[in-house]
Amino acid sequence: MNDATTKSVILRCGAIALTMLVVVGCGQPEAEFSLNLVRTRIVENEMGTEENPLGAEHPRVPIRLTEENFEEISTALTAMFGTPDEPYLLLDDEGLVAKVLNLDLLRLGAGPVGSDEDGTPHGLYREHCAHCHGVTGDGAGPTAIFLNPYPRDYREGLFKFKSTPLGIPPTHDDLLTTLEEGIPGTAMPSFKLLDDDELEVLVQYVKYLAIRGEVEERLIIEVSEEDAIDMSAENLTNYLVSVARKWEGAASMVMPVEQPSANYDEENQIALGRELFFGAGTCAKCHGDTQLGDGQTTDYDEWTKPWAVSDDGTLESNDVIQEFRELGAFPPRNILPRNLRLGVFRGGRRPVDIYRRIRNGIEGTPMPGQQLLSADEVWYLVYYVLDLQHEPLSRRRVIVAEQTRDIN
Amino acid sequence: MPDFSNGNVTRRVTSRLLGTSKSMGGSCVCSQRAVLALALLAVSFGCDDKRRYVTPAPTPDATEVTAIRVAAGSGGGSTAETLMEPTGWATIRGTIRLVGTPPPNPLYNVTKDNSVCAPGGVSPPSEVYVVGEEGQLADAVIWLKTDLSEGDEELWIHESARPGLTGEVEFDQHACVFDTHVLAMQSSQTLRILNSDSVGHNTKLDSEVSASNVTLPANGSATATFRGQDRKPFKASCAIHPWMYAWIITRENGYFDVTDTTGTFELAHLPAGVPLDIVFWHEAAQFDSSEIRGDGSTAIRRSRISITLDPDTVYEWDISIPAP
Numbered sequence: 025m026n027d028a029t030t031k032s033v034i035l036r037c038g039a040i041a042l043t044m045l046v047v048v049g050c051g052q053p054e055a056e057f058s059l060n061l062v063r064t065r066i067v068e069n070e071m072g073t074e075e076n077p078l079g080a081e082h083p084r085v086p087i088r089l090t091e092e093n094f095e096e097i098s099t100a101l102t103a104m105f106g107t108p109d110e111p112y113l114l115l116d117d118e119g120l121v122a123k124v125l126n127l128d129l130l131r132l133g134a135g136p137v138g139s140d141e142d143g144t145p146h147g148l149y150r151e152h153c154a155h156c157h158g159v160t161g162d163g164a165g166p167t168a169i170f171l172n173p174y175p176r177d178y179r180e181g182l183f184k185f186k187s188t189p190l191g192i193p194p195t196h197d198d199l200l201t202t203l204e205e206g207i208p209g210t211a212m213p214s215f216k217l218l219d220d221d222e223l224e225v226l227v228q229y230v231k232y233l234a235i236r237g238e239v240e241e242r243l244i245i246e247v248s249e250e251d252a253i254d255m256s257a258e259n260l261t262n263y264l265v266s267v268a269r270k271w272e273g274a275a276s277m278v279m280p281v282e283q284p285s286a287n288y289d290e291e292n293q294i295a296l297g298r299e300l301f302f303g304a305g306t307c308a309k310c311h312g313d314t315q316l317g318d319g320q321t322t323d324y325d326e327w328t329k330p331w332a333v334s335d336d337g338t339l340e341s342n343d344v345i346q347e348f349r350e351l352g353a354f355p356p357r358n359i360l361p362r363n364l365r366l367g368v369f370r371g372g373r374r375p376v377d378i379y380r381r382i383r384n385g386i387e388g389t390p391m392p393g394q395q396l397l398s399a400d401e402v403w404y405l406v407y408y409v410l411d412l413q414h415e416p417l418s419r420r421r422v423i424v425a426e427q428t429r430d431i432n
Numbered sequence: 433m434p435d436f437s438n439g440n441v442t443r444r445v446t447s448r449l450l451g452t453s454k455s456m457g458g459s460c461v462c463s464q465r466a467v468l469a470l471a472l473l474a475v476s477f478g479c480d481d482k483r484r485y486v487t488p489a490p491t492p493d494a495t496e497v498t499a500i501r502v503a504a505g506s507g508g509g510s511t512a513e514t515l516m517e518p519t520g521w522a523t524i525r526g527t528i529r530l531v532g533t534p535p536p537n538p539l540y541n542v543t544k545d546n547s548v549c550a551p552g553g554v555s556p557p558s559e560v561y562v563v564g565e566e567g568q569l570a571d572a573v574i575w576l577k578t579d580l581s582e583g584d585e586e587l588w589i590h591e592s593a594r595p596g597l598t599g600e601v602e603f604d605q606h607a608c609v610f611d612t613h614v615l616a617m618q619s620s621q622t623l624r625i626l627n628s629d630s631v632g633h634n635t636k637l638d639s640e641v642s643a644s645n646v647t648l649p650a651n652g653s654a655t656a657t658f659r660g661q662d663r664k665p666f667k668a669s670c671a672i673h674p675w676m677y678a679w680i681i682t683r684e685n686g687y688f689d690v691t692d693t694t695g696t697f698e699l700a701h702l703p704a705g706v707p708l709d710i711v712f713w714h715e716a717a718q719f720d721s722s723e724i725r726g727d728g729s730t731a732i733r734r735s736r737i738s739i740t741l742d743p744d745t746v747y748e749w750d751i752s753i754p755a756p
Contacts, residue, residue, distance in 0.1 A: 059489045070664070072720040072735050084721055087734065095490040102492035103500035114504050191643035191659075245663070249734070255496065257504035304649040306632030309544075309672045322543075323671055326638075335667070335715065336558060337674030338541065385645045390671030392634035392645040396654055 055108040055136075055150070057160045059097065060179055060240050061351040064089060066330050067248045089247060096253045097243050104264055105236045108150075108159050109135045116261045124268045125232055132222075133229035148222055149229045152215065161233030163327075164352060171211045174354055177327050178230060179237025181267070182388040185371035187278045189384050190393065193234070193271045195278060199227045201372070209368040231271060238267045279384055281376055282399035288407070297408025300401055305382075305394060307405070310361040315412050317363035325359040326388040332356040359389055367413030378406045518587050519705030520743025525698040526726060528569045528691055530717065532755030534561035540675040542608070545631045549608035549673060558675075559613040560716050568695025569717060569753065571614040571679075573665060576687035576699060577709040577736065590701030593686030600624040600655070603668070603680075605633060610668060610678035614715070616690045619658040619682035626653045633673065637680065638666045645671075658682045665713060679715060704743035711736050712751075722753040 068088055076082035106112030111130040115121050137147035145151070150159065156175040158165040163177030176183070185202055186194035203223055206214035215223060242263050247253050286293075301307045301315075312319035324333050331348045333356075334340050345356065362369070371377050371386070383402050385393030394402055539555040546553070562570040580588045581595075589595070597618045604611045604626040617623065625635045627648040635654070636645040642658040665679040681688065689697040702708060712719040712735050719735045726749035730737055741747065 056489055072718055074720065091490065095493065098490045099492040099496050100500075103497040112501070114501065190645055191639070191641070255500060257500050260500060261504055304632075304652075306634065306647055306649060306672065309632060320672065320674075323674055335560075335677055336538075336540065337669070337677070387643075390634075390636065390645075392636065392647045392671065395646050396649065396652060 055159045057101065057105075057108060057236075058158075058162065058352075059094060060162070060237065060244070062331055062348055062353045063179070063241055064244050065348065065351055067244050071248050089244075093247045093252070096255065097240065097247060100243055100253055100255060100260055101236065101240055104239060104260055105232070111232065114257070114261055114264055116265050118265070120265050120272060121268045124271045125235070126228055129225045129228045130232050133225045133232075145222065148225050152218070152226065153230075156211065161230070161237060162352070164354070169354060172357065173210055174327075174357075175211070177237075178234040179240065180327060180388070181234045181238040181270075182326060183234075184386050184388055185377075185381075186387065187380055187384075188274050189277065189279055190387050192277045193274045195274045196227060196231075199230055200224075203227065205372060207370045208373070209366075209370050235264070235267050235271060239263050242267070279380070281379055281383075284403040285400055290407075293404050293407050294411050296401075297404035297406070297411075300397070300405050301408055304401075305397065305405055310390070311364055312361070315364040317361040319361060320390070321358055321360055323359055323390045324356060325390075328356045328359075361391075364409055364412045365415075373410075375403075375406050375410065378409055379403065382406065382409075516706050517583075518703035520703075521590055521701040522704040522741035522743055522745045522747065523698065523700045524702065524710070524741070524747040524749060525696065525700075526747075526749030526751060527695045528572050528697065528712075528751045528753065529695055530561065530563050530567045530569045530755050531752045532567075534563050534567075534755050537561060540609070542673075542675060544673055545608065548629055548631045551607060556607065556609050562613070562693060564693035564695055567755075568691070568693055569714065570691050570693045570695065572691045572695075572697070572712065572714040572717070573614060573616055573679075573681055574689050574691075574697045574699060574713075575616070575681065575683055575711055576685070576702065577711045578707070580685060580703065588703050588706075589685050590703075592701055595684045595686075596620050597686065598622075602626060603635075603678075604628055605635075605670075605676070608633075608670075608673045608676055610676060612678060614665065614679045614681075614690050616665075616681045616683070616688045618686060619661045619684055621682075623656040623658075623680070624653060625656060627651060631672075633670050633676075636669050636671060638669070639680075639682070640666065660684070664711075665715075681713075702741055704741040704745070707738060707740050709736055709738050716756070717753050718756075719751075719753060722751050724752075725750045 068086065071087040073084040074087050076085050102112075104112070104114040111127065111134045113121055113125055113127050113130075132144070132146060133149040135147045135150070137151040139145045154165050155167050156165045156171065157163055157178065158168065158175075161178035163175040165175065168175045181193055183194045183199070183202075185207070186192075186198040188194060188198070200223060202212070203215045203226055205216075206212050215226070218226075243253055253259075301311075302313075308315075308319060310320040311317055323337070331353060332340055332345060339345070339356065349355065367373070369378060369381075371381050379402055381391070382394050382405050385391050394405070397405075537557045537560050539557050542550040542555040550556070559571065564570065585594065595618065597620055600622045601615065601617045602624050603615060606628050608629060608631075623637075625646065625648065627633045627650065630650050632650055632652075633648045634645060635648060635656075637643060637656060639658060639662055641660045641662060642656070644656050646654045646656070648654060660682075661684045662682050665681040668678045668680050670676040687699050687702060689699060691697050699710070712722075712732060719732045722732055724730075724732060724737075727745070727747045728739060728741075730739060732751075
C-alpha cells in the first residue's frame with residue numbers, strides 16, 4: 025500500500041464516520057418545559073418603568089424580571105408539576121387536585137415514546153400531540169409554524185369547542201369529543217383509533233398542561249407584583265387548588281340545550297332563521313351578507329391580541345411584533361369568521377354543536393353568544409346555518425331589504 | 433440485492449453526497465475539500481436543540497423542589513401568623529394632574545356602519561387622555577390592592593365599603609362609543625349593558641374571572657354578573673366595531689375610585705394601622721415617574737404606594753405626572 029492509497033483510505037473512513045455522525049445526530053437533549061416568555065413580557069409591560077441605571081438624566085427603562093425571578097418560577101413549577109419525563113402533582117389535603125388529575129395516567133402520557141414488556145404504552149403525549157402542540161403545550165411544536173390555524177396553546181386554559189359558557193374550562197367529555205372527532209377544516213385529526221384508555225391519558229395530559237400553564241401565569245403575576253414568589257408549600261398548593269377548582273367545577277356549569285318547542289318545519293323555520301341572521305342575531309355583521317365569512321376580517325383571537333394588538337384594535341408596530349416573535353410568538357394572523365357555505369364546522373356539525381356555538385359564543389374568539397334569543401330562535405338559526413351549505417350560490421334568491429340595504 | 437455487509441451502499445451514498453467520481457480510489461482532492469466542508473457544516477450547526485429563539489428555562493433548584501414537596505406532604509407546615517388589627521379609619525383624597533401638553537387623541541378608525549358610527553362623516557376622537565382645564569387627569573383608577581377578606585369584617589372594612597353591594601350599573605353605547613370609558617364597580621353589582629344605537633353590537637368583557645361576550649341587537653340590553661374581583665381593569669370591546677373599547681374594573685369591597693376631569697379621587701374610611709397597598713392605574717399615563725406631594729407620601733413604585741395610615745386622619749395627595 026503506498027502513501028496515496030493509505031491517505032485515501034483514511035479519508036474515506038473519515039467521510040463515512042462524519043456522514044454517520046451527521047445522520048445519527050448527537051443524541052436527544054432531555055425534554056424540558058419552556059417558560060411562557062410571551063406572557064412574562066406582557067406582565068412585565070404592565071409593571072411600568074424604573075430609573076435608568078445610567079442615571080436619572082437618562083430615559084427611564086421598562087422593568088424586567090431578573091434571572092432569580094425566572095429561577096423561582098421554574099423551581100415552583102417543578103415542585104408542583106414535575107418535568108416532562110417525570111410528572112408530579114403537589115396534592116392538597118382536600119383531595120381536589122386528585123379529583124381533576126390522575127398522576128398514574130399522567131405518567132403514561134409523559135416521557136419518551138415507548139412501551140413496557142407487557143405492551144403498556146408510554147409517552148403517549150409525545151407520540152400523538154407534541155409535534156404540533158409542543159412538549160410544554162404551548163402550541164409551538166416543530167410543525168406548528170406550518171399550520172393554519174396554529175395548534176392550540178393550552179397554557180391560557182382557553183378552549184373553543186365546549187359545552188360550558190365563556191370563562192369556564194371545558195369538561196372532560198368536551199376534550200374527549202375533540203380528540204375523538206378531530207377538528208374539521210384544521211390540521212387536528214381524529215384519534216378515534218386509539219384505545220379508550222389511551223384517549224383518557226391524553227385528555228388528562230392536556231388538562232395537566234393547561235392547569236400548569238394557568239398556574240405559571242399566576243406565578244408570573246405574583247413575582248411581578250411582589251418581587252419574589254412565596255415558596256411555601258401552602259402558597260403553591262393554593263395556586264394549584266384555585267385553578268383545579270375551576271376545572272373540577274366545569275361539569276356542573278354545562279349550559280343546558282333546550283329542545284325546540286315545535287317540530288322541524290323546513291320552509292318556515294329556515295326563513296325565520298334567515299331573518300334572525302340579518303336582524304336581531306347580527307350574524308351578518310361578521311359572517312357577511314353572503315355568509316362567506318367576509319364581514320369582519322381584521323380581528324384577532326385571544327392568543328394573539330394581548331401582545332400583537334393595540335387597544336383600538338389595530339396591529340402593533342413591527343418593532344413590538346418582532347420583540348414578541350423573538351420571545352417565541354408566531355406571526356399574528358387575523359381570525360376569520362366561518363364561511364358558512366362550506367358545511368365545515370370546526371366544533372362539530374351536529375345540530376347540537378351548532379346550537380352551542382351560537383348560544384354560548386366561542387371562547388378566545390370574537391364570536392359572541394346569543395343570550396337574548398329564545399331557545400326556539402337559536403334553533404331557527406341552527407337550521408338556517410345548516411341549510412346554507414345546500415343553497416347553491418346560483419339559486420335565484422329572494423332579495424329582501426335587509427340583505428342589500430346599506431345601513432351606512 | 434445490494435450487499436449491505438461490505439458498506440458498499442454507504443460508500444455509494446457518501447460518494448454521491450460528496451459529489452466524487454465513481455473511482456473513490458483515485459485522486460481525493462475533491463473529497464478532501466468536501467470532507468472539510470461537511471465537518472465545518474456539522475460544527476456550525478452544532479448539537480444545540482434547535483428550538484426557535486426561545487432561551488432555555490433556568491434549572492430549578494432541586495433542593496428547594498424536594499423541600500416544598502416534603503412540606504406539602506407533612507400537612508402544610510404553615511405557621512400561625514399573628515394578624516395585626518386595624519386601629520381605626522383613615523381617608524386618602526387627592527388630585528391627579530398631567531404636567532405638560534397631553535398628546536392629542538387620535539380619531540377612532542371607523543370602518544363600518546358609518547352613518548351611525550361617524551355621523552356627518554366625522555370619526556369620534558378616542559379617549560386616551562381626557563384632561564381638565566388645568567391638566568387634571570380623568571379616567572385614572574385608584575384602588576386598594578390589599579386583601580381584607582381574611583380579617584374580621586367589622587374591623588377591616590368600613591360599612592360604607594362593605595362587599596355585597598347590589599344593584600345595577602349602567603354601561604351604554606352611543607354612536608359606537610362606550611359612554612363610560614373607565615368604569616369601576618363592586619363585583620357583587622350587576623352590569624347592565626345597553627345599546628342605544630340603531631345597529632347591532634356585541635360587548636365582549638375580557639374579565640380574568642368572568643369573561644363574557646353577548647350579542648346586543650339594535651337598542652337591546654343585557655346584563656353581566658361577575659364571579660369575583662379582577663386584579664386590574666379589563667377591556668370591554670365590540671367585535672363588530674373593532675375600534676370600540678372601554679375599561680372596567682370590579683372589586684369586592686368599595687375601596688376604589690375613578691377620576692373625572694376634576695382629577696380628584698377619594699378612598700374614604702380605609703383601615704388604619706395596618707400596611708396597605710394602593711394601586712394607581714391609567715390606560716396610558718405612567719405613574720412610576722410621577723411626583724407625589726402630601727401627607728405621609730412615598731414614591732409610587734410599580735404604580736403602587738405601600739403605606740400604613742394613622743387613624744382619624746385625612747391624607748391629601750397631589751400627584752403630578754409628566755406628560756409623555
